[in-house]
Amino acid sequence: MSEEIHDVRLQVNGASHTVQVPARRLLSDALRHDCGLTGTHVGCEHGVCGSCTVLLDGRPVRSCLMLAVSAQDAEITTVEGLTEAGDVLSPVQQAFSDCHGLQCGFCTPGFLTTITAGLRDNPDPTEDEARDMIGGNLCRCTGYQNIVSSVLRAAEITKERA
């Protein structure tokens, strides 16, 4: 028995990708394997670690908990889409580099997307709010110290660039 295949149009980082996928294909797999955007990482495939977080119409979602077919026509931003024109690192990306907010880099895309959305909602977070912003993402390398600093630094860079 063969599976029914659906044509799904995914709008990712401003580009349109039409992928042919079965209904059960996870958005994370479609992004990685069908669109070739391997910056989105899969750490647990049960929605706990947050590595696969992407922005769906600007809001952070776990792409391992969503089917590709249900993302039809939504505006998706992955880590690859955070980098600004001229290959300039976004404030959040730059802050992670400044503060040594990453080590192995595997969980990093999920933090970057989560914080990007978080700072849009709250451009000037306190340290408590910064901690709250990243409270749903797992990192096994950094002990989070420098990620908290990165959130605060990203807010500063955003203001500096404004």
Add this chain to the structure above:
Amino acid sequence: MTTKLFGTKVPRVEDQRFLRGQGRYADDVLVGQRVLHAAVLRSPHAHARILDIDVSGVLDVEGVHAVWTHEDLTGPMAEPLPLLIPHPALTHGRTQFALAKDEVNYVGEAIAFVVAEDRYVAEDAVGRIRVDYDYLPPVVGIPAARAATALVHEDVPGNVGARLEQENGDARAAIASAPHTLTLDLTIERSACQPLEGRATVARWDPDIDRMTVWTSTQTSTGVRGCVAAKLDLDLGQVDVITPDVGGGFGVKINHPWPEELLVPMAARALGVPVKYTEDRREHFISSAHERGQVHHVEVGFDDEGRILGLDVEFWHDHGAYSPYGLIVPIITSTQLLGPYKPANYRVVFESLFTNTVMVTPYRGAGRPQGCFVMERTMDAIAAELGKGRTEVRSANFIQPDEFPFDQGLIFQDGRELEYDSGDYPALLDKLKALVGWDEFPAFRAEMAAEGRRVGIGLACYVEGTGVGPYEGAHVHIETSGKVKVATGLTTQGQGHQTAFAQIVADALGVPFDHVEIVTGDTRRMPYAVGTFASRAAVMSGSAIHLAALRTREKVLRIAADALEADEADLEIVDGVVRVKGTESQIDLGTVAVLSNPLRYAFDEASKAATQFAVGDPGKPPVAEGDEPGLEGKDFYSPERATFASGMHAVIVETDPETAEITILKYAVVHDCGHLINPMIVEGQIHGGVAQGVGGALYERMVYDESGQLLNASFMDFLMPYVTEVPRGIDIDHLETPSPLNPLGIKGAGEAGVIPSAAVFAAAIEDAEGITITAMPISPSELFDLRRQHQEETP
């Protein structure tokens, strides 16, 4: 003037690709190309005989290409996996088969391997395999293993894989005649590395050149290469292993070959199509490796000052179902337990026990957290017994700075003497006390008590043997562009090696940092290497790279001196240019590289300068006797023994009188890893280690039921720290006692943060509660139960 980069916080070059989503991890390899995907049928039972495997339904699934069980394996693939580190005491070492043969010994053991168009279909097919089992009684936990009413392996009596005893002096006699004695029973539970990226392997067989390429998320490319060649009957020269970016290791990826690291290349060759296997999180929990589970019995005799006269430690190590990594973990516990202390007499004996659970291989710290827990609990118990200060008793037992090198009279994990090279433990303790506010704590406690709050302070000290052999090597190549390409064979999993090693090269060669490119873990570039474990990369490859860069520098100066008609002693290299000091005369490194390789054929403007009518003395051979063409240098670093880093942690905790919740108020680390190459990276390593230590002390454990099912095999149930669980800020201070064993005076730093955690939290909670803590990790409900038990026992 080129600024010295060693010792400075150079931003990491690898961040640029990671932050853009351009890292290349194993599962990213060959995306967009034709590749088949594998899934594994794993045992649902902890202990059973396999009566029959029926795969007949599998090939009916559309998109399935092949299925293997043990009976399909041939030659060396059908034999057990290698026992990587044999030891004379490991009399009953056992390893699993790539696919189970006749018997399964833990939930998760691989039974069948399916390759299909995608992972979804491969998993569908796995679900169609039918296996008949004859259930055998499972052995779960150390008490059951010791009781041995059931056996894991029927030919291993008492479930004892190994028994090893070491003694320095006569501990039992010393204890018998000591003025004070104590007995302690101390337990640590299982945890696991849990890197965010699990295991993953991709292989491509190229029939046109009879060559296998394997990309795998490993801590040892050369180790995997040797195994793939041996198991698949290939010459070593036919196998390339490339370790791409690795999403964390923490020890688990040093074990090799995982069954899938052999099955994937085997399938790729058989099917003529590249094959990829990427495990999911549940598979990582039930089919990779765990660590830490040990039970210890301590007898100690000491004098009125708390000086240890005799220490006798017996412990039982839960090895899980198999022992591929030999006795490394319990040997490390048994030796590194001594920490910065010098008991007059020491005896240690351990038994390594098989159980029907996931096998045990090193996890960051690798037996040291258990050893540190045992020693530091003992120190605290001695202090309590004598009514002395905890720092005072430790000071009485410290090896003193003028006693180095200090021989502990034991054999370490590398088969060499346990001889500490350098350190200054009294200075570390002074720094720690100042950093955490040890002497001010009683006032703080009183202040908090006045508010009805309960706080405690603890400290723990450790010594860590780092940079174990046998060797690492490096190859440095200056291209005609002046760019410097450096290869070292060990792998990297987030430690920033591309940055730290480039700092070393830039300093040694006098080239701009951004002209240096470091490649790690690619057997095509450096086929001689060991791997990344035991906090060894900076020491081993850092030293090798330094030595190889110096060799290259020698050649640069020789050729440049000739070209500039100057004396080598008058030359300096600054920003990639060789200059005659104090003159305008200079030559850039790219031109030196051109001159190093006498050419017949020019390939660009620069290389014209090296052709036969342009260069060289017609009266001499173009390449001098004993010389080689090319501006390259290669060297290896192979130290006599490990170098010993050290450190001390202190923590202040608050325990909730009602709920027994444990809150961290302050965490302080003093650390001595010799000279720091990049302090930012070292501090990052400490942060991460402390967070893992918090997890291991307060949250993480492997919950097996009596039938050998792992009940918490997901991130929902295995409680890894989020930001909400780690200390708000970690105070760090460094001491730099250089190692005399390597040219840079460095010691390893990777594992330091995690070693004292169980010990330091136990001490602080005990101090807050006045209840003896003998088992870690400890949860609020366990602390609550301890309180109740304590109340019942205290009249």
